[in-house]
Amino acid sequence: MPPRVGDKIDVLDHGFVRLDAAEATDLSVVNGARVSFLQMKDELDQKDEGLIRFLIREKHASPFEHNLLRFHIRCPIAVAREWMRHRWSSFNEHSLRYSQAIDEFYIPDVSQVRTQTGKPGSYKFESMDEPVANEVRELMAEQYRSAWKAYEDMLQRGVARELARFVLPVGLYTEFYWSVNARALMNFVSLRNAETAMWEIGRYGEAVEEFFSACMPSTHKAFLEFGRVAP
Amino acid sequence: MPPRVGDKIDVLDHGFVRLDAAEATDLSVVNGARVSFLQMKDELDQKDEGLIRFLIREKHASPFEHNLLRFHIRCPIAVAREWMRHRWSSFNEHSLRYSQAIDEFYIPDVSQVRTQTGKPGSYKFESMDEPVANEVRELMAEQYRSAWKAYEDMLQRGVARELARFVLPVGLYTEFYWSVNARALMNFVSLRNAETAMWEIGRYGEAVEEFFSACMPSTHKAFLEFGRVAP
Amino acid sequence: MPPRVGDKIDVLDHGFVRLDAAEATDLSVVNGARVSFLQMKDELDQKDEGLIRFLIREKHASPFEHNLLRFHIRCPIAVAREWMRHRWSSFNEHSLRYSQAIDEFYIPDVSQVRTQTGKPGSYKFESMDEPVANEVRELMAEQYRSAWKAYEDMLQRGVARELARFVLPVGLYTEFYWSVNARALMNFVSLRNAETAMWEIGRYGEAVEEFFSACMPSTHKAFLEFGRVAP
Amino acid sequence: MPPRVGDKIDVLDHGFVRLDAAEATDLSVVNGARVSFLQMKDELDQKDEGLIRFLIREKHASPFEHNLLRFHIRCPIAVAREWMRHRWSSFNEHSLRYSQAIDEFYIPDVSQVRTQTGKPGSYKFESMDEPVANEVRELMAEQYRSAWKAYEDMLQRGVARELARFVLPVGLYTEFYWSVNARALMNFVSLRNAETAMWEIGRYGEAVEEFFSACMPSTHKAFLEFGRVAP
Numbered sequence: 001m002p003p004r005v006g007d008k009i010d011v012l013d014h015g016f017v018r019l020d021a022a023e024a025t026d027l028s029v030v031n032g033a034r035v036s037f038l039q040m041k042d043e044l045d046q047k048d049e050g051l052i053r054f055l056i057r058e059k060h061a062s063p064f065e066h067n068l069l070r071f072h073i074r075c076p077i078a079v080a081r082e083w084m085r086h087r088w089s090s091f092n093e094h095s096l097r098y099s100q101a102i103d104e105f106y107i108p109d110v111s112q113v114r115t116q117t118g119k120p121g122s123y124k125f126e127s128m129d130e131p132v133a134n135e136v137r138e139l140m141a142e143q144y145r146s147a148w149k150a151y152e153d154m155l156q157r158g159v160a161r162e163l164a165r166f167v168l169p170v171g172l173y174t175e176f177y178w179s180v181n182a183r184a185l186m187n188f189v190s191l192r193n194a195e196t197a198m199w200e201i202g203r204y205g206e207a208v209e210e211f212f213s214a215c216m217p218s219t220h221k222a223f224l225e226f227g228r229v230a231p
Numbered sequence: 232m233p234p235r236v237g238d239k240i241d242v243l244d245h246g247f248v249r250l251d252a253a254e255a256t257d258l259s260v261v262n263g264a265r266v267s268f269l270q271m272k273d274e275l276d277q278k279d280e281g282l283i284r285f286l287i288r289e290k291h292a293s294p295f296e297h298n299l300l301r302f303h304i305r306c307p308i309a310v311a312r313e314w315m316r317h318r319w320s321s322f323n324e325h326s327l328r329y330s331q332a333i334d335e336f337y338i339p340d341v342s343q344v345r346t347q348t349g350k351p352g353s354y355k356f357e358s359m360d361e362p363v364a365n366e367v368r369e370l371m372a373e374q375y376r377s378a379w380k381a382y383e384d385m386l387q388r389g390v391a392r393e394l395a396r397f398v399l400p401v402g403l404y405t406e407f408y409w410s411v412n413a414r415a416l417m418n419f420v421s422l423r424n425a426e427t428a429m430w431e432i433g434r435y436g437e438a439v440e441e442f443f444s445a446c447m448p449s450t451h452k453a454f455l456e457f458g459r460v461a462p
Numbered sequence: 463m464p465p466r467v468g469d470k471i472d473v474l475d476h477g478f479v480r481l482d483a484a485e486a487t488d489l490s491v492v493n494g495a496r497v498s499f500l501q502m503k504d505e506l507d508q509k510d511e512g513l514i515r516f517l518i519r520e521k522h523a524s525p526f527e528h529n530l531l532r533f534h535i536r537c538p539i540a541v542a543r544e545w546m547r548h549r550w551s552s553f554n555e556h557s558l559r560y561s562q563a564i565d566e567f568y569i570p571d572v573s574q575v576r577t578q579t580g581k582p583g584s585y586k587f588e589s590m591d592e593p594v595a596n597e598v599r600e601l602m603a604e605q606y607r608s609a610w611k612a613y614e615d616m617l618q619r620g621v622a623r624e625l626a627r628f629v630l631p632v633g634l635y636t637e638f639y640w641s642v643n644a645r646a647l648m649n650f651v652s653l654r655n656a657e658t659a660m661w662e663i664g665r666y667g668e669a670v671e672e673f674f675s676a677c678m679p680s681t682h683k684a685f686l687e688f689g690r691v692a693p
Numbered sequence: 694m695p696p697r698v699g700d701k702i703d704v705l706d707h708g709f710v711r712l713d714a715a716e717a718t719d720l721s722v723v724n725g726a727r728v729s730f731l732q733m734k735d736e737l738d739q740k741d742e743g744l745i746r747f748l749i750r751e752k753h754a755s756p757f758e759h760n761l762l763r764f765h766i767r768c769p770i771a772v773a774r775e776w777m778r779h780r781w782s783s784f785n786e787h788s789l790r791y792s793q794a795i796d797e798f799y800i801p802d803v804s805q806v807r808t809q810t811g812k813p814g815s816y817k818f819e820s821m822d823e824p825v826a827n828e829v830r831e832l833m834a835e836q837y838r839s840a841w842k843a844y845e846d847m848l849q850r851g852v853a854r855e856l857a858r859f860v861l862p863v864g865l866y867t868e869f870y871w872s873v874n875a876r877a878l879m880n881f882v883s884l885r886n887a888e889t890a891m892w893e894i895g896r897y898g899e900a901v902e903e904f905f906s907a908c909m910p911s912t913h914k915a916f917l918e919f920g921r922v923a924p
Contacts, residue, residue, distance in 0.1 A: 020262075023252050023253070023254035023299050032408055033323065035303075035323045035406060036324070036325060036326040036329045036330070036582075037330045038330065038333070040303075062322065062323050062547075063323055065321035065410060066301050066321055066410045067299070067410070068254050068298070068299035068410075070254070070259070070298075076859065077774075081777075084774075084777060084778065085524075087780035087781075088780075090293060090296035090412070091293065091778065092263045092267065093266065094267060094268075094269055095267040095268070097813075097816075097891060098267045098268055098813050099268045099269065102269070106859055108856060112856075113852065113856070114852070115851045115852065115853055116855065120498075121516070123790075125853060128850075128851070128852070136847060139843055139846060140843070140847075140860055142843070143839065143840060143843040146836065147860075150835075154829060154833075157825060157829065159807070160807050160809030160816075160818060163801060163805075163809075165771065166864035167832075167833055167837070167840075167862045168862055169859060169860045169862050169863075170859060170861055170862075170863060171859035171860060177263055177266050179412070181410070198855050289814055293778075307628065308543075308632065309627065309628055312539075312543065315546060315547065316755075318549035318550075322547065328585075336628075339625065343625075344625070346620045346622055347622030347625075351559075351729075356622060359619075359621070363619060367616060367619065370616065371616075371628065371629055374608065374609060374612040374629040377608055378605060378609065381601055381604070381605040384601060385601065385602075388590075388597075389590070390575065390590070394574075394578075396540065397538065397567075397568055397633035398601075398602055398606070398633060399632055400629050400630055400632075401627065401628060401630055401632060402629060429624050482724075483716050484716070485714050485715070485716035490763070493713075494870055495785065497765075497787060497869060497870050498786070498788040498792070499787075499788070499792045500868060502765075524784065524785050528763050528783055528785070528872040529761070530760070530761035530872075530874075532716070532721070532760075534728075534733075552755060552874070554725045554726065554729065554755050554756055554759070555728065555729070556729060556731055557730070560730055561729070561730045564731070639724065639725055639759055641758060641874070643783065643872070
């Protein structure tokens with residue numbers, strides 16, 4: 001069964017993507033295009049899939065903007081930093097000035113402890129041997145514990161939250177709301193659920209795409225057909 | 232009874248504002264703000280009105296972006312031109328390249344045939360005497376008829392629609408879809424449903440504000456209280 | 463000699479594109495990309511053309527945003543309406559509320575009086591016979607004269623400028639300032655200096671592209687090489 | 694002497710704001726407004742200061758967009774995260790996927806080791822006693838050293854840069870290019886060079902404002918006069 005509003009897809013060790021609200025249908029795309037002819041509809045019919053394919057193929061992007069998906073996300077700061085570079089969308093995030101951090105940090109699965117070779121745009125990654133991988137994971141865990149301890153120490157001494165947080169690592173989990181339309185979402189997915197993307201944000205891209213595909217199946221189908229390029 | 236999704240408010244002689252879809256609640260604002268503290272809610276309660284007032288007063292604007300209102304608009308081109316300068320929103324419009332114009336033009340009510348004195352930002356407008364006003368209205372009607380005739384003549388001779396339309400006046404009605412969040416909507420309303428705005432676009436601003444107020448009553452109330460300034 | 467800041471390219475019968483200011487170099491692109499490696503430069507060298515080609519090909523778009531071209535444009539309202547749909551840029555336009563219209567209207571050359579067949583996205587246009595074309599041009603001229611006369615009549619009776627202008631046709635010339643970065647400019651040019659675009663806006667797209675090419679020759683070259691698709 | 698293009702203002706212990714390029718003058722504002730009347734100028738005169746004041750006061754914001762300031766910034770990640778929420782501008786940043794981190798971390802001056810009391814929007818901060826402050830600074834330094842060591846250990850074992858960086862704290866320095874127009878810059882400064890802002894980003898806001906004031910003195914003067922509110 002496809003995911004729906006309210007559903008949560010778990011991502012990484014402590015993260016998730018939850019669809020908080022959606023006003024996002026294939027019909028909104030069709031009507032966004034058909035207003036050009038003043039021939040809007042109340043229901044989708046057979047031929048409309050062809051229209052959506054035409055719009056994607058010819059890069060008529062504006063009809064894909066008349067909708068909204070609102071997500072609640074939990075991910076490491078390093079992932080959130082890439083995410084928030086997407087400017088045609090809206091964000092509100094957990095504030096480490098207003099409240100205390102949550103004690104959760106990202107540690108990759110054994111299979112994701114990886115080496116990197118090659119050049120930007122065509123890096124190659126390979127899993128490390130399990131014993132080494134486990135040492136790396138322990139090293140990360142230790143570093144996280146030490147950072148958390150320093151953070152708590154400072155808070156206990158009365159240091160301002162906004163200052164104490166400077167020692168917290170970008171592996172710390174954060175949460176945010178993200179509101180986006182299908183056009184900007186396809187752009188996000190094309191860049192982030194891609195081979196060249198950081199593996200960790202890729203898993204979020206995948207989850208976002210799953211919700212998108214459930215809300216707007218014909219649009220998603222056309223997006224796939226024409227190479228996952230945002231119109 | 233307040234207007235709802237699907238309702239249409241008539242504006243000017245042949246125009247309207249219809250709310251085509253809305254995912255826009257006061258709760259979305261409250262949760263957009265409360266994610267800072269990781270204390271989101273399922274339902275609005277008494278204290279939340281205070282939070283919304285705080286956000287408007289202190290110009291914390293981002294929590295007002297997690298929502299969507301989609302409108303179907305019919306207005307004269309001169310009004311649409313001002314409208315489409317609002318960039319943080321989405322538009323698709325009836326195309327005079329793709330299809331024929333509709334034969335409707337704006338003629339002001341007698342009371343709106345007006346003179347203009349003063350300076351930009353503080354113009355004063357006054358209704359003209361009824362007989363003069365009626366002459367002006369007849370002059371406009373005549374000009375519209377003549378433009379339409381020239382347009383149809385050209386189409387009949389086989390002239391391309393996109394070329395024939397150059398003679399059509401900005402009093403011609405057009406239609407478009409407009410998708411917008413509450414933050415950008417408040418900006419629109421603060422500028423266009425204002426004394427300094429052109430009277431005609433003001434009537435559209437009024438209708439948009441009515442729908443907004445019906446969807447997000449607490450947000451609208453705070454918007455009014457703090458001088459109708461967008462946060 | 464390539465055009466430069468201050469130069470004006472004439473477009474259509476009464477229009478132009480003038481480059482009012484530019485802070486736009488290929489070096490700004492290169493440094494925008496090289497900040498990723500903290501290896502910015504003071505001067506462009508041989509290898510940088512390769513980097514720019516890579517960025518265009520791989521659709522790394524953000525390095526193309528660190529620059530500005532400011533244009534002063536004169537074009538018919540029908541052209542300006544398409545232009546101002548480009549939201550990632552800045553506009554200020556001649557106001558028919560604040561001042562009187564200028565008495566100039568677009569009449570196509572004989573060769574541009576055209577018929578239209580086919581479907582949206584693949585229209586075919588053909589020039590009309592010269593005698594018919596001249597009749598059409600006279601018809602347009604007549605209609606413009608009549609609109610101008612009605613406009614002036616209303617102004618003389620004291621009708622507010624913002625109201626009298628409703629009879630003015632979209633063939634009227636307007637002027638505006640347009641500030642844009644190379645990324646948004648390439649998007650504009652890819653859509654508007656294209657076969658599928660309205661011929662009239664195409665001529666403006668051409669002029670804009672000429673200035674762009676003069677300011678950022680390596681970027682323009684790569685843009686051409688990879689199919690005139692904006693990154 | 695006011696700062697100019699090429700100048701660098703040092704900020705915090707290892708940061709800076711450098712103005713990399715500017716096409717930003719008071720004249721660009723004046724002409725952006727005067728195009729409404731088709732009365733552009735080549736030089737600023739006495740009366741134009743009044744016009745700029747009028748535009749700020751009446752919140753006519755668009756004339757402030759026809760310009761560009763391009764900055765090269767070095768700041769802690771925690772500061773960059775707030776900065777990059779400003780969407781109407783352009784960023785390219787040092788990549789920890791593409792290259793290694795730089796070994797510099799933010800440690801506050803003794804006087805900036807502070808406590809925090811009160812509520813969001815009206816926090817009060819107070820310097821801690823010097824001995825405690827120094828303990829806190831040593832605690833931060835130690836934590837930074839330990840994070841750096843873990844990072845280097847992982848790199849030496851061959852762990853991918855993009856993965857090893859998860860242990861790096863948000864006190865790490867990063868660098869980026871930021872391109873912005875005066876309208877968005879005033880918004881940034883009004884929010885970030887403010888009492889309610891985090892002290893550290895405030896210092897950057899101050900430096901940005903200094904460059905802005907040097908480029909566009911009349912605009913800056915009006916911005917101050919009307920309460921440092923962006924138009």
